[in-house]
Amino acid sequence: MHANAGPTGPFALWNRPAPVYFKWLPVIIGLAVLFLPTYYDLSQSLWNTEENGHGPIILFVVLWQAWSYRAALLLAPSKTKPVLGWFLLVFGLLLYIAGRSQQVIVFEVGAEIPVLTGILLITLGTPTVRKLWFPLFFLIFLIPLPGFVVDSLTGPLKHYVSVIVEWILYSAGYPIARNGVVLTIGYYQLLVADACSGLNSMFSLSALGVLYMHVMQRTSVMRNTILLATILPVAFTSNVIRVLFLMLLTYYYGNEVGQSYLHQFAGIVMFSASILNHFMLDNLLGIPFPDRNRDIS
Numbered sequence: 603m604h605a606n607a608g609p610t611g612p613f614a615l616w617n618r619p620a621p622v623y624f625k626w627l628p629v630i631i632g633l634a635v636l637f638l639p640t641y642y643d644l645s646q647s648l649w650n651t652e653e654n655g656h657g658p659i660i661l662f663v664v665l666w667q668a669w670s671y672r673a674a675l676l677l678a679p680s681k682t683k684p685v686l687g688w689f690l691l692v693f694g695l696l697l698y699i700a701g702r703s704q705q706v707i708v709f710e711v712g713a714e715i716p717v718l719t720g721i722l723l724i725t726l727g728t729p730t731v732r733k734l735w736f737p738l739f740f741l742i743f744l745i746p747l748p749g750f751v752v753d754s755l756t757g758p759l760k761h762y763v764s765v766i767v768e769w770i771l772y773s774a775g776y777p778i779a780r781n782g783v784v785l786t787i788g789y790y791q792l793l794v795a796d797a798c799s800g801l802n803s804m805f806s807l808s809a810l811g812v813l814y815m816h817v818m819q820r821t822s823v824m825r826n827t828i829l830l831a832t833i834l835p836v837a838f839t840s841n842v843i844r845v846l847f848l849m850l851l852t853y854y855y856g857n858e859v860g861q862s863y864l865h866q867f868a869g870i871v872m873f874s875a876s877i878l879n880h881f882m883l884d885n886l887l888g889i890p891f892p893d894r895n896r897d898i899s
Contacts, residue, residue, distance in 0.1 A: 626675065629721060636698060636717075640710050648707065648746055656806045660744045663813060667737040674733040675726070682727040691720030712745045736816050743809040752801065759799035759838070767794075767845050776853065787853045800841030803869075807837040807876055814880065825891035829884055836876050836883075844872040 641661070648654040694716030701709025719738055722731050731738070760783045768780040771787065778787045783794040811833040820826050847868050 629725075633717075637714060640702070644707075644711075653752075653802050654746050656809065657744060657746075660740070660809060663809075664737045664740050664744065667740065668734065671734050671737070674730045677726060677730055679725065680727045680729050682725070683723040687720045687723030687725075689720070690716040690723065694718075694720060707746055708748050714744075715741050740809070740813070743805070743812075747801075747805065755801055756796050756799045759801055760794045760796070762838075763799065763842055763845055764794045766842050767849060770846060771849060778849075785849060787849055790852050790857055792849060792852060794845060800838050803841055803873055803876065804834050804837040806873070807880070808833050810877060811880055814884075818884070820884075821894045822887075822891040825884070825887045825893075828887055828891075829880070832883060833880070836879055840872040840876040840879075843875075844868050847872075 644654075644657060649657040694713045697709050697716065698713035700706065701711075701713060715738060718741075719731060722734065764780055764783045764785060768778055768785060771778045776787060778785060780786070785792050785794065811829065815826055815829055820829075851868075
């Protein structure tokens with residue numbers, strides 16, 4: 603006699619174990635229902651502005667990093683924290699509801715961090731959260747800066763940019779005068795606008811700098827500290843050079859040239875130069891602060 607092996611033929615498909623990724627399907631559907639409308643709204647509004655145009659890049663980096671650590675989602679649950687997890691999940695959902703209903707985009711986007719962290723703590727535990735800490739942390743750069751933060755920082759940054767540019771050009775013998783954030787050179791008058799404050803490039807370069815440090819995995823604490831501390835000064839300096847370049851361009855070739863495509867091109871060049879300077883600084887710091895040998899055993 604033969605033991606009953608169960609259904610055969612097409613019915614045997616029902617006996618096959620479902621792929622382990624399928625257990626995440628309800629979670630993925632729930633997250634899509636919540637946050638896809640948010641991303642769609644961002645793509646139609648803030649992500650089309652110069653201030654938040656880096657948003658899609660940040661999202662791509664988060665998805666890339668999460669995919670790189672996808673093996674952590676297949677681990678057996680260990681050291682789960684249901685109380686903390688449910689607290690974070692409920693808090694995140696309430697934050698999302700408040701942000702979505704009141705059109706507070708900071709709350710709506712920021713809710714992703716506690717929601718995702720809470721889900722992981724409930725289902726898989728703290729070891730998985732530790733493995734996925736970087737994509738969770740990097741979501742911070744996806745959150746648009748609140749209006750009051752932008753307003754409080756933009757004014758002082760524009761002032762300091764104007765003062766430094768005036769001092770440099772005056773020291774070089776150019777006929778320049780300043781009234782607040784309005785610079786007059788020769789026959790031309792230029793306003794240092796909000797976009798020239800450097801706040802956007804500071805935020806974007808901070809994200810790229812943190813990503814670079816994570817990818818490179820430098821083991822020297824001093825090297826990482828210096829790299830992190832120089833991100834904002836390098837971004838600010840690059841923006842001063844950009845405004846200085848535009849002032850000289852206007853002085854020698856007129857306002858039409860200074861406000862042409864070269865205006866935008868100068869910003870792209872200075873942003874690229876800031877990234878390059880960060881890489882060069884990292885290599886230079888490798889001389890006094892080399893990486894220690896990693897234990898790969």
